[in-house]
Amino acid sequence: MDTCADPGLFGPGSVTWQMHGDPMMWIAGVRALYLQALHPRAVRGVLQNSDFRRDAWGRLLRTADFVGTTTYGTSEAAERAGARVRKIHGMLWATDPDTGERYGVGEPELLLWVHCAEIDSYVHVMRRSGYPLTDAQTDRYIAEHRISARLVGLDPENVPASRAELAAYFEKVRPDLAAGPEARTVDDFLLRPPTHPLLVPARALVWRRVADLAYAALPPYAHALYGRPAPAPAVVTRRLRATGVLLRGVPARLRWQLPPKHILRAMARLGPDTRPALHRAGP
Template sequence: MRTDDPGLFGPRSVTWQLHADPMMWIAGVRALYLQALHPRAVRGVFQNSAAFRMSGQGRRDAWGRLMRTADFVGTLTYGTTDAAEQAGAAVRGIHRRLSATDPDTGERYGVDEPDLLLWVHCAEVDSYLEVLRRSGYPVGDAQADAYLREQRASARLVGLDPAGVPGSRAALAAYFARVRPELALTPEAREVDGFLRRPPTPPALVPARALVWRQVAQLAYGALPAYAHEIYGRPVRPAAVSRRLRATGRLLRAIPPTVRWQLPPRHILRAVARLGPDSRPAPYKLRRSAAILDGQEGAQGELRG
């Protein structure tokens, strides 16, 4: 295996910089809240996974599910090209074997339906951008659009046609406007909400849950779009949420990256070891990477013309 392989995105990409930010953990929880509002998508999870079932063991496994998602995103972002392709193939293989049943109609459908995969993808990338931008990470409009274009590579690995995946903020907003009438607070969504607000923990960690996790869940929920708050039935004050997101972002970013990156799954440390110290993710690299990507897009447009 090549030791200098930059992977799907590489150190000059917007994705490389954004996904190293500690607010990604809060963004991931926000994505779960949003994804749960799509009835067919959330039923696919419940009918095929113990992660959010009410049994004790199943609810404990939800932590494993969260870590596996973080590991998958880290592999696609910072792993080698081969590692990313293998991770994508594994996910596609699992999804191909799974199906769910609509309790209202009795219809059986695959969890790898393009519409469902697209919802999960869009909820994730929207959550990453929304939380990072509102928490003070310097992601301008050009960088945000570049990020969405880059994330079409991740969409391909889970089984989507990149041409049908939103590659700009405008396209992403149009997608959510189109899907919004399908969203609802199903019993499964209520269960996800209950788990995220009060996840099962060993008795010794209950105080930590109240002190730390409660703040994480509240921030993630507060960062949802207004229509999601309406569906869940718990309104928030956007200005207050933004202030808390910025304060949390400042606090977490004050922790030295070399300390933060020691936490599992440590993909960033392995990538830097593979590619050298110049590959370290950093916010100041965003402007340069966006300019390069915009230039590439313009050149491709001229060739197509």
């Protein structure tokens, strides 16, 4: 590792650096979308400020780019990315159709929900798909992401920093969750995203399997809210593990060639020995 280069906000010694290089993060990201949509105030803020059906792919890719930049970019690049997100949140508002209340999408309550749904999804899918995270590493990972919470405008002291704190947060927020019309819009998109007619067979063959697996990996209360059943947990775990084996079988160097090449750029900056590998994260 080049000791003169900037390792960024997390650095190669973090669990985040190692874990975010895994391809199952994409399925975890789709699970996060499903989960995030169950908070009516949060998902309303998204749908009232964008044409979700036309720009959902762009939103997913922008989220992936933010995660890649804040994980593998320089400290300056990560801080710039955070500043952009905070600026956008500060300009957006939503309206509750039932009460007429107008509220900012950057409210701490909403930002915390989005953050926790993402972190829970990343941890859940990775561990259940066979990624060898210990309990201690999982707690470290959750605590590390007080950094990403700060970047989007949250006070890190108010953000869960362990599995126990994350579980307590979800227990507290569950009464506020519902599968309203906005959640149904997200569900419909994820099941049948708009695509060119020639790509419809590929959508059915590839994307539908990704969406189905991400949905199946949700907690039981989420399945109940959406009103769509999921396979038995043991079946879902087998499918996640099989998918993990398949995707991890693709050489990492080939996967990391996909734009915007955050990992390869970080390795070029810091040295080849900083390539993501879980054993470098410590116990």
